[in-house]
Amino acid sequence: MVTSLFRWASGTVVLGCVLAPYLLAQGPSCATITAVAGPAPSVSYEANALKIRVQGQFRQEGDLSAYTATPGETATIFSRELPVDSSYSVTPLTNAVKVCIQPVPQTATAAPAGNQGPTAPQPATAATPHAATPPASSSAGSGGPKAPAKPVNCVDNPVCDIGATLESMAAPESPAFTVLGVSPTEVTRPTSPTDFATAVLSGFDQNGNFQSGIALDVAPVFVLARSATFWSHYSDPRKKYWWVRPLARTTFSFGTTKGASASDPALRLATGLRIVLYDERDPRYLYGTCIREFVPDLNAPVEAEKERLRAVREKCLAQNKEIWNATSVVIAGSPVWISPDGTTPNFRLSGGGYWASAAVRLQTWGQILGHFRRLTGEQVPLPNTPVNPATGLPVFVERGTTFIGGAFRIGSGTFNGRVDGLYVHKNVAGKVDSYPEFEFGLERKLADSFYLDANYRYAVGTKLTASGFLANLKWSFSKTPTIPPPQ
Amino acid sequence: MPFPTNSQLQLSAAGGLPQISFSIVGNQIDPTTYVVGVSQSKVDPGQETTVKYIPLIKSADLDTAKQIIGPTVQQVSDLDGRALKWIIGLTSFDQLNASFRMQVKCGQGNLNKLVDEPGALDHGTEIANGYIFVSVG
Numbered sequence: 008m009v010t011s012l013f014r015w016a017s018g019t020v021v022l023g024c025v026l027a028p029y030l031l032a033q034g035p036s037c038a039t040i041t042a043v044a045g046p047a048p049s050v051s052y053e054a055n056a057l058k059i060r061v062q063g064q065f066r067q068e069g070d071l072s073a074y075t076a077t078p079g080e081t082a083t084i085f086s087r088e089l090p091v092d093s094s095y096s097v098t099p100l101t102n103a104v105k106v107c108i109q110p111v112p113q114t115a116t117a118a119p120a121g122n123q124g125p126t127a128p129q130p131a132t133a134a135t136p137h138a139a140t141p142p143a144s145s146s147a148g149s150g151g152p153k154a155p156a157k158p159v160n161c162v163d164n165p166v167c168d169i170g171a172t173l174e175s176m177a178a179p180e181s182p183a184f185t186v187l188g189v190s191p192t193e194v195t196r197p198t199s200p201t202d203f204a205t206a207v208l209s210g211f212d213q214n215g216n217f218q219s220g221i222a223l224d225v226a227p228v229f230v231l232a233r234s235a236t237f238w239s240h241y242s243d244p245r246k247k248y249w250w251v252r253p254l255a256r257t258t259f260s261f262g263t264t265k266g267a268s269a270s271d272p273a274l275r276l277a278t279g280l281r282i283v284l285y286d287e288r289d290p291r292y293l294y295g296t297c298i299r300e301f302v303p304d305l306n307a308p309v310e311a312e313k314e315r316l317r318a319v320r321e322k323c324l325a326q327n328k329e330i331w332n333a334t335s336v337v338i339a340g341s342p343v344w345i346s347p348d349g350t351t352p353n354f355r356l357s358g359g360g361y362w363a364s365a366a367v368r369l370q371t372w373g374q375i376l377g378h379f380r381r382l383t384g385e386q387v388p389l390p391n392t393p394v395n396p397a398t399g400l401p402v403f404v405e406r407g408t409t410f411i412g413g414a415f416r417i418g419s420g421t422f423n424g425r426v427d428g429l430y431v432h433k434n435v436a437g438k439v440d441s442y443p444e445f446e447f448g449l450e451r452k453l454a455d456s457f458y459l460d461a462n463y464r465y466a467v468g469t470k471l472t473a474s475g476f477l478a479n480l481k482w483s484f485s486k487t488p489t490i491p492p493p494q
Numbered sequence: 495m496p497f498p499t500n501s502q503l504q505l506s507a508a509g510g511l512p513q514i515s516f517s518i519v520g521n522q523i524d525p526t527t528y529v530v531g532v533s534q535s536k537v538d539p540g541q542e543t544t545v546k547y548i549p550l551i552k553s554a555d556l557d558t559a560k561q562i563i564g565p566t567v568q569q570v571s572d573l574d575g576r577a578l579k580w581i582i583g584l585t586s587f588d589q590l591n592a593s594f595r596m597q598v599k600c601g602q603g604n605l606n607k608l609v610d611e612p613g614a615l616d617h618g619t620e621i622a623n624g625y626i627f628v629s630v631g
Contacts, residue, residue: 218567234519238518245555291588298526300526301527301583302526312581313619318583349586
């Protein structure tokens with residue numbers, strides 16, 4: 008009995024000693040700096056160091072033992088390095104800031120990094136080839152359950168979903184809405200090309216600011232040239248009418264947004280143009296090609312011919328099948344104008360977006376894809392910088408990105424494969440970064456509605472050791488194929 | 495029911511065989527192949543619907559002049575007193591009642607507009623057709 012009690016006690020002590028550092032480390036280490044006379048202190052993250060600047064006299068509370076205080080002529084700076092696998096939060100108070108450091112659970116460290124916003128905690132991952140990512144900042148009180156992982160765009164983070172990024176780089180349906188950051192789903196799509204699609208926008212943009220405005224989407228030539236005879240050549244295979252389809256499928260989008268909050272009073276305006284130069288999947292072209300084969304009978308009753316034509320029309324509509332590896336070429340562009348203070352005299356050109364997407368069909372078994380995208384003047388949260396303590400919003404800076412991506416895909420009834428590659432060049436507030444990405448994927452049909460997927464992401468500069476290979480290899484089972492097999 | 499249309503074509507015996515061209519005004523019309531035929535014999539007005547027609551032209555090339563030539567028609571005098579019949583199917587991929595104008599031009603050298611008829615699709619289809627009575631002088 009005494010022995011058992013002793014064993015229990017010693018076990019408890021040992022367990023307590025082992026767990027104590029871990030348990031103690033779980034609690035946040037907080038410090039509060041209050042400016043006595045000057046403005047509220049500011050917090051920044053630079054060169055892997057967290058810095059608190061305070062002007063004039065101040066009052067300090069909490070644990071500041073890890074900070075180094077450097078008195079300056081205009082301000083005193085408290086700085087400290089952040090350990091790996093830690094994050095920090097900043098709580099703006101009345102003329103003060105409260106900064107807390109806390110460890111990040113290991114499960115979160117393995118998760119892919121998300122957007123660098125205040126609501127997307129992003130742990131440091133020293134193992135990644137581009138380890139410039141800082142520990143995350145987060146607003147106080149936002150420590151709820153993490154959102155489910157979504158595909159990470161390679162423009163935002165080198166550790167990313169290459170396939171999803173390539174898909175998102177295709178020329179958008181309404182480039183003006185895309186560059187303004189408003190969702191195209193908020194706009195009623197036209198049911199026919201002669202219709203205007205308009206919508207009154209109201210909602211939050213991607214940066215969390217409330218926006219209101221108007222969006223318009225129209226195929227202008229359909230509206231302005233209704234009396235032209237060239238429309239009947241839409242499906243004409245002759246070369247001299249090659250221009251009819253691109254002209255008919257050229258759409259113009261126009262959008263304005265006006266920030267409704269003090270943090271974003273800007274008025275933005277974008278005009279977009281999207282031209283489908285060629286599209287093998289064009290359903291109207293496929294229908295028109297089919298219906299042209301109908302030859303009326305001169306000597307048959309007209310009503311009988313009309314019935315026959317209706318039957319052929321139904322057949323042609325039904326035959327309009329999807330081509331999984333269709334050839335297509337699409338270009339789009341949308342300049343953006345901005346008035347920072349919301350007044351029309353102060354409108355100025357502020358970058359824009361330009362896209363080109365092309366696909367080449369390889370008979371029934373393959374496809375080669377290429378995408379180019381250039382975005383300039385994009386407002387993004389400044390990396391490595393916490394939110395502005397005064398407004399609680401991230402500090403936004405200008406970003407320009409150039410994206411070039413390509414893919415090769417093969418598809419058969421039982422086997423699919425793909426090779427994706429892309430190159431990202433970006434300039435964020437004058438800091439240039441560029442990197443390539445590659446991914447290989449194979450998919451094998453094991454049974455009906457049961458596929459085995461395997462993907463390997465190759466990071467340039469990574470040594471191809473066995474452990475490195477396994478770390479980048481992902482596999483899973485799926486009920487649907489990644490690439491639709493040929494019909 | 496704007497179709498069939500009836501029109502007259504006066505040709506010169508000294509001229510060559512006439513040409514014909516079809517156009518459709520309307521931005522959501524998908525046409526079929528058109529056919530132009532000639533009556534087997536001379537036709538009196540009112541009898542054009544009862545006689546048989548010999549196909550001369552089958553084409554999907556709109557806005558392109560095609561010469562009226564073929565079986566029983568080798569020179570302009572072969573057309574004197576006979577009727578030409580044209581027929582084309584009009585449909586739309588996504589519109590059931592789209593409106594259009596059917597235009598037919600015909601002549602020796604310069605093509606004169608013989609038909610400019612408005613119409614609308616009926617449940618996505620229409621058979622546009624007409625007769626051209628030819629006289630050669």
